[in-house]
Amino acid sequence: MDKNLNNKDLSYFRLRLQELLITSFPEKSGDSKFIERRATLASNAYQGAFSSGNSIEDCNQIAEFILFEGLHFSKFDTVFQIVCNEFDTLMADDDLRPFAIEMLSVCEPYFENYELTDDFAYTYDFDTLYTELTGVISLYIEEHGL
Numbered sequence: 046m047d048k049n050l051n052n053k054d055l056s057y058f059r060l061r062l063q064e065l066l067i068t069s070f071p072e073k074s075g076d077s078k079f080i081e082r083r084a085t086l087a088s089n090a091y092q093g094a095f096s097s098g099n100s101i102e103d104c105n106q107i108a109e110f111i112l113f114e115g116l117h118f119s120k121f122d123t124v125f126q127i128v129c130n131e132f133d134t135l136m137a138d139d140d141l142r143p144f145a146i147e148m149l150s151v152c153e154p155y156f157e158n159y160e161l162t163d164d165f166a167y168t169y170d171f172d173t174l175y176t177e178l179t180g181v182i183s184l185y186i187e188e189h190g191l
Contacts, residue, residue, distance in 0.1 A: 058084040058091075062112055069119035071146055087112035117163035120156050123171075124149050124178065131179050136191055144191070151185055152178050 062083055066074040073079060091108035099107070125145040136144060155177055159170050 055084055055088045058087040058108065058112055061109075062087075065113065065116060069122050070116060071121055072149065083112055083114075115163075118161050118165045120153070120161070121145065121149050123166070123175070124152050124182075127175060127178050127182060132182065132186070135186070140191075148182055148185065152181055155181060 059080060062080055063074065066076075066080070087108040090111045091104045094104040094107045095101075125142065128141055128145040128148060132144075133141060155174065159165065159174055165171055
């Protein structure tokens, strides 16, 4: 087997996961043990699937399933979406992401009232959560300013 062509390098999976975490899960982006464990599992799954005769496409799907398991619904993306949609006129574009990161910890307790599955964003409960978080952020801005 030509390792350069058929064997996904551990660093490939590590970088893919880090990219997702930085973008959508900033609260997990510094968890090097989590990143290393997931990347190793994904790399091993890819290698095992390839050794078993699976196509490259199937090997990628198997590895990505393991790499991104439980990372399809992002609390941060939800808060960031609300900040961008509802409060973008109150601050400069460059301030939206840092403010959303700050608001994530303020909004965190409200997520606990919902079952956050991978398809949660497509449910009625998501709309309820969206409205609830919009109110929480609005109250925060009234009380603390920007």
